[in-house]
Amino acid sequence: MSRSRTIHPAAWWLWALLLAWATMRTSNPILLAVIAAVVGYVVVNRRSRAVWGSAFRIMLGLGVVTIAFTVLLQVVLGTRVPGHVLFRLPSWQLPSWTDGLSVGGPVTGEALLSAGTAGLRLAVLVLCFGAANSLAHPGRLLNLLPAALYELGVAAVVALTLVPQLAESIARVRRAQRLRGRSLTGIRSLRGLLVPVLEQSLERAITLAASMDSRGYGRSGAIDPRLRRLTRLVLLLGVCAALAGTFLVIDPARPHRLGVIALILGTALAVAASVWTGRQVHRTRYRRESWGRSDWLTVLPAVVTVCAYVIGHPHLGDNGAVAWQWPTLPLIPFLATLCAALPGAITPPTADPDDYESVPAMRSARVADDARPVMHT
Amino acid sequence: MIRFEQVSIRYAPELPDVLHNASLFVPEGELCLVVGATGSGKSTLLGAVNGLVPHFTGGVLTGRVLVDGRDTRDHPPRELADLVGVVGQDPYAGFVTDTVVDELAYTMESLAIPADSMRRRIEDVLDVLSLAPLRNRPLSSLSGGQAQRVAIGSVLTAHPKILVLDEPTSALDPASAEEVLAVLQRLVHDNNLTVLLAEHRLERVVQYADSVIWVPGAGSDGASPVHASPAEIMAVAPVYPPVVRLGRSQGWSPLPLSVRDARRQAIPLRDRLPAQPAPSSPPVQTPRPLAVVTRLDVSYGRRRALDRVDLVLRAGEIVALMGRNGAGKSTLFAALSGSVRPDAGRVRLFGTSTGTADADADADADADGMAPDRLRPRALIELIGLVPQQPGDLLYGDDVADECRIADRDSTVPPGTCAGLLAGIAGALDPSRHPRDLSEGERLALALAVVLTAGPALIALDEPTRGLDYVAKARLVTILRQLAGQGHGVVLATHDTELAAELADRVVVLADGAVVTDGPARQVLTQSPVFAPQIAKVLSPLPYLTVSDVTAGLVLAREDERIDAESTRPDR
Numbered sequence: 001m002s003r004s005r006t007i008h009p010a011a012w013w014l015w016a017l018l019l020a021w022a023t024m025r026t027s028n029p030i031l032l033a034v035i036a037a038v039v040g041y042v043v044v045n046r047r048s049r050a051v052w053g054s055a056f057r058i059m060l061g062l063g064v065v066t067i068a069f070t071v072l073l074q075v076v077l078g079t080r081v082p083g084h085v086l087f088r089l090p091s092w093q094l095p096s097w098t099d100g101l102s103v104g105g106p107v108t109g110e111a112l113l114s115a116g117t118a119g120l121r122l123a124v125l126v127l128c129f130g131a132a133n134s135l136a137h138p139g140r141l142l143n144l145l146p147a148a149l150y151e152l153g154v155a156a157v158v159a160l161t162l163v164p165q166l167a168e169s170i171a172r173v174r175r176a177q178r179l180r181g182r183s184l185t186g187i188r189s190l191r192g193l194l195v196p197v198l199e200q201s202l203e204r205a206i207t208l209a210a211s212m213d214s215r216g217y218g219r220s221g222a223i224d225p226r227l228r229r230l231t232r233l234v235l236l237l238g239v240c241a242a243l244a245g246t247f248l249v250i251d252p253a254r255p256h257r258l259g260v261i262a263l264i265l266g267t268a269l270a271v272a273a274s275v276w277t278g279r280q281v282h283r284t285r286y287r288r289e290s291w292g293r294s295d296w297l298t299v300l301p302a303v304v305t306v307c308a309y310v311i312g313h314p315h316l317g318d319n320g321a322v323a324w325q326w327p328t329l330p331l332i333p334f335l336a337t338l339c340a341a342l343p344g345a346i347t348p349p350t351a352d353p354d355d356y357e358s359v360p361a362m363r364s365a366r367v368a369d370d371a372r373p374v375m376h377t
Numbered sequence: 378m379i380r381f382e383q384v385s386i387r388y389a390p391e392l393p394d395v396l397h398n399a400s401l402f403v404p405e406g407e408l409c410l411v412v413g414a415t416g417s418g419k420s421t422l423l424g425a426v427n428g429l430v431p432h433f434t435g436g437v438l439t440g441r442v443l444v445d446g447r448d449t450r451d452h453p454p455r456e457l458a459d460l461v462g463v464v465g466q467d468p469y470a471g472f473v474t475d476t477v478v479d480e481l482a483y484t485m486e487s488l489a490i491p492a493d494s495m496r497r498r499i500e501d502v503l504d505v506l507s508l509a510p511l512r513n514r515p516l517s518s519l520s521g522g523q524a525q526r527v528a529i530g531s532v533l534t535a536h537p538k539i540l541v542l543d544e545p546t547s548a549l550d551p552a553s554a555e556e557v558l559a560v561l562q563r564l565v566h567d568n569n570l571t572v573l574l575a576e577h578r579l580e581r582v583v584q585y586a587d588s589v590i591w592v593p594g595a596g597s598d599g600a601s602p603v604h605a606s607p608a609e610i611m612a613v614a615p616v617y618p619p620v621v622r623l624g625r626s627q628g629w630s631p632l633p634l635s636v637r638d639a640r641r642q643a644i645p646l647r648d649r650l651p652a653q654p655a656p657s658s659p660p661v662q663t664p665r666p667l668a669v670v671t672r673l674d675v676s677y678g679r680r681r682a683l684d685r686v687d688l689v690l691r692a693g694e695i696v697a698l699m700g701r702n703g704a705g706k707s708t709l710f711a712a713l714s715g716s717v718r719p720d721a722g723r724v725r726l727f728g729t730s731t732g733t734a735d736a737d738a739d740a741d742a743d744a745d746g747m748a749p750d751r752l753r754p755r756a757l758i759e760l761i762g763l764v765p766q767q768p769g770d771l772l773y774g775d776d777v778a779d780e781c782r783i784a785d786r787d788s789t790v791p792p793g794t795c796a797g798l799l800a801g802i803a804g805a806l807d808p809s810r811h812p813r814d815l816s817e818g819e820r821l822a823l824a825l826a827v828v829l830t831a832g833p834a835l836i837a838l839d840e841p842t843r844g845l846d847y848v849a850k851a852r853l854v855t856i857l858r859q860l861a862g863q864g865h866g867v868v869l870a871t872h873d874t875e876l877a878a879e880l881a882d883r884v885v886v887l888a889d890g891a892v893v894t895d896g897p898a899r900q901v902l903t904q905s906p907v908f909a910p911q912i913a914k915v916l917s918p919l920p921y922l923t924v925s926d927v928t929a930g931l932v933l934a935r936e937d938e939r940i941d942a943e944s945t946r947p948d949r
Contacts, residue, residue, distance in 0.1 A: 178716065200767075204470055208473070284486055284492055
């Protein structure tokens with residue numbers, strides 16, 4: 001078995017972002033459906049086997065809900081679009097300040113179609129995000145952060161792992177409440193839920209902190225803590241200045257030049273401080289994420305797709321009213337979208353095939369061993 | 378390697394010493410076992426080795442702790458990470474990353490070890506701990522034994538000279554515990570590691586130890602820890618495994634520490650004992666069932682947790698549910714208490730048909746039983762009382778008295794019922810203490826009292842002896858026997874074979890969600906190599922389970938001899 005090289009996490013995130021861009025450029029339901037299919041195909045073939053690998057399924061559910069919700073909203077409470085009336089609902093006129101909104105009334109095919117398309121587009125965007133999460137663990141992406149932001153990255157990773165643990169803790173305590181003969185609803189049951197869950201999370205946090213401390217987290221070497229505090233202060237100041245600068249630059253009513261100066265100065269400060277702190281962080285990394293051929297093979301097809309959408313068919317981004325007719329399928333964007341599915345086939349598989357789903361089989365083999373008579377009975 | 382010089386530790390100036398005047402020296406390459414009752418300061422002693430006490434926990438340490446020449450006064454835990462590896466009781470709680478390889482690399486990353494040697498060390502550790510097939514697995518998918526081996530591996534990659542383990546096997550089934558202990562022994566033998574290990578279940582570890590530190594605890598005021606050979610400590614310590622108890626009761630010298638030693642010394646004993654132990658007074662077998670499980674299937678997603686389980690639990694009977702971690706014991710309990718809905722098959726509970734809150738619901742209870750997942754919580758607790766694996770899940774009062782008040786109110790019983798039960802179970806317990814500050818044994822007692830308040834017919838305990846010392850365990854045995862004598866049905870899920878041997882009338886073994894064995898405890902426990910208690914292994918093929926069995930058997934043998942002597946005398 002050849003050593004499987006994993007795709008750079010940034011490659012997957014770029015791929016997903018490019019497809020999301022393409023999604024934003026079109027309102028053709030068929031093209032949107034094709035993008036969704038392409039994303040699904042790649043995820044099924046290349047998702048990681050970690051807990052986050054199942055993120056896509058949740059996002060799929062969320063996508064379906066999004067479409068249903070958008071269409072329902074349009075039917076019940078939406079602007080009336082003239083066109084082919086499909087059916088009528090009893091209607092109320094809302095006060096004039098609602099600006100043309102009405103409850104009920106005639107529902108046209110055009111309205112349904114445009115709402116459905118908008119919902120579909122939103123759903124596909126959600127899918128792209130879910131795909132990025134399933135294909136590349138968010139923790140690995142955080143690993144790419146510069147050394148200065150290392151502590152921030154650790155905090156984020158710990159938070160990510162705590163979420164499933166918290167959910168498990170809540171489920172367990174809810175069961176326990178039932179065992180005390182308490183119903184699970186109402187304000188009074190809240191105390192029975194919150195107190196044990198909070199206590200457990202706190203205990204777990206302390207255990208984790210002790211574990212990290214004994215495993216060398218935050219070994220500083222010989223740096224003066226005052227100096228460290230100073231660099232952090234400078235970093236914070238720099239980021240604040242850069243933010244304020246951005247705000248001044250964007251708002252046309254504010255002094256533009258001051259904004260530019262603050263932006264440049266703040267950024268410079270922040271970069272200098274983080275380079276300096278990064279030099280103080282005394283640690284190494286096990287995973288070297290390197291950008292290789294298969295990473296290009298992942299990103300380039302998606303670039304082709306976006307090019308086809310942006311350059312080839314600028315009118316695809318036209319977000320006007322939808323005609324009540326069967327949508328046409330523009331050939332070039334269609335082929336370009338299919339092109340984005342290539343990473344699912346030509347890149348090396350992400351996970352080793354040592355899938356742990358076969359573990360029960362291994363276990364029962366061990367049972368057979370154990371069952372051999374060892375004692376004389 | 379580890380030197381304690383007159384170390385005393387207290388967590389606040391006004392509190393008594395947790396550890397008093399400890400002077401110890403553990404030489405390089407020794408496997409040293411730390412024993413003591415619950416709350417005696419074992420964890421404090423272990424924490425002091427890498428400076429977690431007092432740098433992380435707070436408190437006052439007087440005296441000096443030297444670890445390979447480094448004084449913990451000047452070296453906080455992170456500066457000792459390259460020297461001391463610490464592994465806790467719950468491996469999952471200490472994991473920082475989410476896959477096996479990343480977890481193994483984490484300590485080395487903190488120590489700034491170059492990537493090339495990191496790669497090499499990870500491969501070494503994967504091989505030493507037989508983790509190679511698991512390398513890319515998410516940590517959440519590991520079994521308990523695997524997770525504990527990963528936790529050990531994650532500190533081994535830093536090449537420490539000392540390994541400190543606080544009850545590493547207490548959450549594991551017997552086979553997984555063997556796995557972890559075998560690894561430890563190999564490390565001590567091949568890698569010259571110094572290991573400091575605290576453990577309640579001495580029957581698992583004492584035979585591997587080179588020396589034992591006995592921590593007498595704060596109760597025995599002024600006593601300081603004693604460090605001596607295992608045999609010396611086992612002769613005097615209040616905590617000892619069954620095999621030592623057998624040796625002590627038979628006056629064997631040298632005292633046997635392992636089953637193998639004891640077997641060799643037990644040859645004359647085996648000859649003297651009658652072929653069948655004295656029948657212990659059989660429990661009053663009321664045929665009335667309290668719970669009937671028929672062809673029960675439960676699945677979580679695609680994974681089948683229970684597979685056509687049939688089980689009947691009767692009043693007055695104590696049943697031990699055994700099996701590997703993840704065999705479905707907890708799921709069966711969840712089904713019994715109606716927390717999961719069966720995919721197929723059914724669970725029926727039958728209460729004691731005396732007056733309850735649901736008079737009309739009770740009418741058909743006798744005929745058909747009640748499905749726990751359809752019952753209102755209030756009605757459920759009169760049928761089954763379940764103490765979950767973490768008793769703390771149940772507790773949320775401000776103090777013990779508050780907890781008892783809530784329990785009385787929830788079960789609509791006269792005030793003081795729960796407090797009375799608690800006094801019967803745990804003795805005098807300070808009512809103003811917070812449930813979280815109680816010891817494991819006291820917390821279990823409180824949870825049991827809370828659950829008993831509603832007067833459930835069936836009592837279920839999930840893994841009750843986790844973290845309990847032998848004294849607390851003996852107390853639990855007495856209480857559960859009493860409850861069974863009063864006509865309660867008792868079912869407990871446990872990995873503790875010694876507890877099952879002491880307590881159970883019947884043993885049910887689950888594997889991969891299916892019942893593989895269901896039979897009288899004596900028969901099941903003596904016939905299984907994994908679940909056999911120490912005494913059964915020593916006296917095999919005789920079906921004796923406990924030391925009290927042996928004592929009773931000897932009395933029987935003596936009587937037989939006397940009768941024989943009397944009957945042969947007139948013949949002469």
